[in-house]
Amino acid sequence: MNVNVKSVINVTQVVAKNLIDRKIPGSIVNISSILSTRDLNIPMDSYSMSKAALDAMTRLGAVQFGPHGIRVNSVNPCTTKTQMVIDHFIEGPPEMRKAIDAQVKRIPLGKLAEEQDMVDMIVYLLSDRSKMVNGQCIYVDGGFTAT
Secondary structure, X not given: OHHHHHHHHHHHHHHHHHHHHHOOOEEEXXXXXXXXXXXXXXXXXXXXXXXXHHHHHHHHXXXXXXXXXXXXXXXXXXXXXXXXXXXXXXXXXXXXXXHHHHHHHOOOOOOOEOHHHHHHHHHHHHOHHHOOOOOOEEEEOOOHHHO
């Protein structure tokens, strides 16, 4: 909760105050997870609860800061092919590889997300091209949450 919730509250307050004091619009993008609303049958209850809180903060921030021209959204990825995932799951113990394979079978696009997929969505949300996107938790998951 300290990392996924409290730190985001602290940073958001500083950023929003700065933007409001300077009277300039802006965009805040939180990094959440599909685990905020989905279960992957792995023991991650505390993590899931912290990400659900972050999704709520995203929606509340959109309402609170929207009148000041500040948009707040979140990117909610599925398991993303980072070095940590490769080391601990893909190349890790057989039971971890089995968990990843089961997850990939539930993704309609049939693959894990790549880091660049998250970067692309974050850049979009930070840009003026998303000027009417506010309070959204956007799943970047290859369709996992649609199933």
